Amino acid sequence: MPHSPLIRMFNARAHLTPDEEAALRSLPMQVRAIKAKQNVVREGDRPTRSFALLEGNACTYQNLDSGNRQIMAFHVPGDVPDLQSLHLSYLDHSVGTVGPCTVGFIDHADLQRICRDFPRIAAGLWRLTLIDACIFRAWISNLGARKADSRAAHLICETVVRMDAAGQVENGRLSWPVTQADLADALGISIVHVNRTLTQLRTAGLMTLQRGTLTVSDWPRLKDLGEFGSEYLHLSSDKDHSRPELN
Amino acid sequence: MPHSPLIRMFNARAHLTPDEEAALRSLPMQVRAIKAKQNVVREGDRPTRSFALLEGNACTYQNLDSGNRQIMAFHVPGDVPDLQSLHLSYLDHSVGTVGPCTVGFIDHADLQRICRDFPRIAAGLWRLTLIDACIFRAWISNLGARKADSRAAHLICETVVRMDAAGQVENGRLSWPVTQADLADALGISIVHVNRTLTQLRTAGLMTLQRGTLTVSDWPRLKDLGEFGSEYLHLSSDKDHSRPELN
DNA sequence: CGCACTCTTGACCGAGATCAACATTCGTGG
DNA sequence: CCACGAATGTTGATCTCGGTCAAGAGTGCG
Missing domain, CATH: 2.60.120.10 (Jelly Rolls)
Structure with missing residues (x-):
């Protein structure tokens, strides 16, 4: 096991x-x-x-x-x-x-x-x-070429797809116990700005991340904002087709 | 050959x-x-x-x-x-x-x-x-956690050490035909700011990059500014010891 | 129950972006 | 070898995204 x-x-x-x-x-x-x-x-x-x-x-x-x-x-x-x-x-x-x-x-x-x-x-x-x-390489592009909201969206999309492949996603919801300080260190922006960016994504109805639970509420727009395509993860099953509930 | x-x-x-x-x-x-x-x-x-x-x-x-x-x-x-x-x-x-x-x-x-x-x-x-x-990974840290001058210094240090291992460096001088636009795309900053940053490094006496020729004039300070250590390149010969002229 | 960690919001500041104009260099064909 | 246009580099003025500082509000664990 x-x-x-x-x-x-x-x-x-x-x-x-x-x-x-x-x-x-x-x-x-x-x-x-x-x-x-x-x-x-x-x-x-x-x-x-x-x-x-x-x-x-x-x-x-x-x-x-x-x-x-x-x-x-x-x-x-x-x-x-x-x-x-x-x-x-x-x-x-x-x-x-x-x-x-x-x-x-x-x-x-x-x-x-x-x-x-x-x-x-x-x-x-x-x-x-x-x-x-x-x-x-995808992270390099993310850090070098996108601004904060797009960067956060991309990271969240990547996390959702990888966690899904690991069997950790149910109904577009998953446990992800990162703090905003962790996200700041990952995204190369300040903690305060992480907070503002997440608030903005939540207000726009794209996703919520609260008390360690990530919920995606509008996958297409989140993908779009993050310029996310899952090819680089080289997962044989393309999430977009195999998991229509995220569309 | x-x-x-x-x-x-x-x-x-x-x-x-x-x-x-x-x-x-x-x-x-x-x-x-x-x-x-x-x-x-x-x-x-x-x-x-x-x-x-x-x-x-x-x-x-x-x-x-x-x-x-x-x-x-x-x-x-x-x-x-x-x-x-x-x-x-x-x-x-x-x-x-x-x-x-x-x-x-x-x-x-x-x-x-x-x-x-x-x-x-x-x-x-x-x-x-x-x-x-x-x-x-080193590039991720560079893009996410350093500001422009430090970022540029790190990239230049990496380039010098790798080009040296490839036998392309003579007297701290090497041919590197990148444009400032290329550097902007690598460093995640604007072309204008690349120009200002290079000017600043040159004025500070750390290096010059002109007409495709990179010349390091103060390796210790350049390393210091870029927080550069060459371990991550996994070259068996440590440049700092084998090429004292760069110290 | 209380202290430490995490999140949130507001006010202000600054590194770097953007816009614009001009200078220099280079590659190409005449 | 020169002339010219395109690419590249330089500089100044202004703007903005995101940083920093500060203070308070939740939240959770010992």
Whole structure:
């Protein structure tokens, strides 16, 4: 059961043979619960294992000398946020929990073994890191070329689609325990302006984000405002067609 | 000879056995010269080959619906900017030349073959894409958390270190034919403000960028302003120690 | 029940955008 | 080799989005 989010993540993007799925399920994994707002790994670490996020929400961030924190990714169940440490010893970023989480640690040795024995799993993991890179590029465009409201809308759209692929969305509603301070660090705007921007989106009837619950009320206009298209997430099922209730 | 930039790129980050180097050198590669400001691949393409940048400078960018262009990476000789297309059919970005370039196209079939026969080359290529992701993360921090002057300084520092690793820097001077409009699209600020920012850096005696030539005149202060540390580039040789003239 | 965290709103400020005009450089064909 | 038009770079004036400061209101946890 603990491996399910990982399997789901794979299956949303590639196709596993029964052999491969069995191999993944038999990966030794040390499962641990982690409280909200804790670091799982820290910039500068040289981990000997990676971890899969099994439940809850986490984020990847960097602390700058100037004291600012920049969040560069939010993670959904099934993600393996520090998979890169398998090939790059020096970790360039920290990963922290947003709300309470369950994570599963997997030794690099076991990952290496499964990659050797199942080349298609190795290719699949590579693929996952390439999709992460697509998401990073989308964030670069978001931060560099959009203004605050559009930027927020794009982030929210991305979150909804990814959380949906992870099976966390019901009736356009999902649990997303980010604070406005977190959003400020992710969007590169001040906390005060996050508040004003969210108020504006809510008043316009696009969505609400209150007490950790995100509700989308007008998906088409939200998509439009955020110039959002889901292709870059490389999910085989296009949300727009498979989940008409969000249209 | 055409394969040299590629070999150099590998050797700067990993170690190739003679066998592996020979295999890379024997990769069939279709070499072509491309004029400045041309696209090599376009967003939405589904390429059947990747290409290595052999000479010149290129950039990865996305065009947004709003008409803005966001540049998300500048490439140096040895880079394989669209390596991801080996595993992700849909290309989420375009790659265009900045100045005149020489590129070498390599069929995916040949890449797949060399990955199968030389697992360490496969791992090395994966590693290269992971390093690209590190660079994207650094850009996210740059765009989200720094102001214009610091942002420009960081980009310039990154460019100098990467171009140096590619053997393109002499006496803190290198050819970098970007226009101020290109920099505006990369830094997420207006052309006018790029001009003012560069003027400011030049007046402060940190660097000059004129007629396609970048000259660093005060590396420590430039690094400091850009909060730049080169670890995230994962170059085995730390520039600060190996190239004391830049200190 | 009380303290700390989070959210909200208002007033004011400033980095950078936009608009406009002009200068310089470069590439091209005559 | 020169002339000319287009691309690029420069500078000033004005405007605006979003930052900063400040104070109060919820909310939730120990």
